[in-house]
Amino acid sequence: MExxxxxxxxFLSLGSAILMIRARNPIHSALLLVMNFFTLAVFYVLxxxxxxxxxxxxxxxxxxxxxxxxxIMLLGVDREDVVEERIPLQxxxxxxxxxxxxxxxxxxxxxxxxxxxxxxVEAANRGGNVEAVGRVLFTKYMFPFEVASVLLIxxxxxxxxxxxxxxxxxxxxxxxxxxxxxxxxxxxxPAPVGEER
Amino acid sequence: MIQPAQYLALAAMLFTTxxxxxxxxxxxxxxxxxxxxxxxxxxxxxxxFARMNGNLDGQVLAFFVMIVAAAEVVVGLAIIMSVFRxxxxxxxxxxxxxxW
Numbered sequence: 001m002e003x004x005x006x007x008x009x010x011f012l013s014l015g016s017a018i019l020m021i022r023a024r025n026p027i028h029s030a031l032l033l034v035m036n037f038f039t040l041a042v043f044y045v046l047x048x049x050x051x052x053x054x055x056x057x058x059x060x061x062x063x064x065x066x067x068x069x070x071x072i073m074l075l076g077v078d079r080e081d082v083v084e085e086r087i088p089l090q091x092x093x094x095x096x097x098x099x100x101x102x103x104x105x106x107x108x109x110x111x112x113x114x115x116x117x118x119x120x121v122e123a124a125n126r127g128g129n130v131e132a133v134g135r136v137l138f139t140k141y142m143f144p145f146e147v148a149s150v151l152l153i154x155x156x157x158x159x160x161x162x163x164x165x166x167x168x169x170x171x172x173x174x175x176x177x178x179x180x181x182x183x184x185x186x187x188x189x190p191a192p193v194g195e196e197r
Numbered sequence: 198m199i200q201p202a203q204y205l206a207l208a209a210m211l212f213t214t215x216x217x218x219x220x221x222x223x224x225x226x227x228x229x230x231x232x233x234x235x236x237x238x239x240x241x242x243x244x245x246f247a248r249m250n251g252n253l254d255g256q257v258l259a260f261f262v263m264i265v266a267a268a269e270v271v272v273g274l275a276i277i278m279s280v281f282r283x284x285x286x287x288x289x290x291x292x293x294x295x296x297w
Contacts, residue, residue, distance in 0.1 A: 006199045010207050017211050017234055021218030026226055033230050036211075040237050043204065047248045049256050052240075052263075059263055064233070064270050071274045072226055075287050094220035098213045105209035114202050119251035136253045137260070148264045155268035162275035165282075 002046055013039035026072045030065060037061040048121045050129040204245040211238035223288045225277050229270075236266045 013036055020032040037060045044053035125132050137145055211234060218231030240259040247255025277287060284291045 003199055006203065010203075013207065014210055014214070017214040020234065021214060021222065021227070021231060026224060029227055029230055033233065036234065037237065040241060043241055044244055046199075047204070047244050049244045049247065049259075052244060052256055052259055055260065055263060059267060060233075060237070064267060067270060067274060068226065068230065071278060074278065075226070075281055091221055094217050098217040098220070101216065102210055102213040105213070106206045109202050109205045109209060113205065113249070116201055116249060117198070118201060118248050121248050121251055121253060121256075124251060124253050132253055133256055133260070136257050140254075141257050141261075144261060148261060151268050152264065155271045159271045159275040162272065162279050 005042070005046060009039050009042045013043075027069070030068050030072060033068075034061050034065050037065070048125060048129060051133045201245050201249040205242055208238045208241040208245065211235075211241070223290055225280070225287050225289050225292070228289065229273055229277070233266065233270070236262060 016032045016035040016039065020029050020036060023029040023032060037056060041053045041056040041061070044050070044056060121129075215231040215233075215235035215238065218234065219228050222228055222231065240262055243255040243259040243262070245255075247253060247259075280292050281287055286292075
């Protein structure tokens with residue numbers, strides 16, 4: 001049974017990934033990436049990583065992809081990707097080098113862990129995968145866990161700093177129409193109307 | 198039975214797809230999504246190795262990769278928004294001045 005699920009989901013996973021990098025519309029790309037994340041959640045269930053499967057759906061397919069869709073909507077979906085090649089032979093070279101890389105990787109995997117079977121995490125998962133992961137996370141990996149919380153706070157502050165408008169723009173938008181033309185900083189276009197928040 | 202090598206080969210192919218996406222696309226958001234695809238392929242590798250070796254360290258490491266990816270997405274999308282506000286374009290070809 002695991003075999004059939006694996007092959008069907010592997011086909012879906014690889015197919016959605018290839019369509020994702022080929023889609024012209026960014027929204028289609030984002031939705032295909034969501035599908036890819038769901039297939040990975042299925043693999044995590046097959047690999048007895050139930051906690052990670054739940055986190056994959058909640059954090060990746062939920063939070064991160066919503067953030068992506070937010071930004072795509074904010075930037076405008078009508079912007080199709082340019083198809084011109086800036087570097088000669090970029091597309092064929094990228095695909096050939098990609099195939100070479102995949103070939104080397106699969107060959108390496110085959111020669112190193114080709115015949116190895118799964119030992120299984122049933123013993124480590126005793127009492128449930130969530131409980132077992134929690135036990136490891138809060139004992140052996142306590143310090144990295146705390147550092148990760150610092151990282152998330154830094155990321156949140158960084159996003160706020162990067163997302164805020166510059167001081168001059170803020171002042172100009174606060175004063176509004178009463179600003180004399182001469183006070184506009186030179187060489188800086190005012191933010192597009194859609195960007196005002 | 199499915200063996201670890203099959204999961205690892207699939208993860209390698211997903212990773213390669215992400216690499217080709219980064220190399221061929223111009224839209225910075227699509228490039229960013231390709232990076233996410235690569236991170237997920239690595240996560241699949243880690244979880245496969247965790248089951249192969251019979252301990253949970255790989256799963257915990259995959260969990261940390263997810264945390265780092267979340268932080269990376271937040272900052273990266275803020276940078277893309279910031280560049281878009283200045284250049285009115287999400288194409289990486291337009292962000293070439295090395296000046297913010």
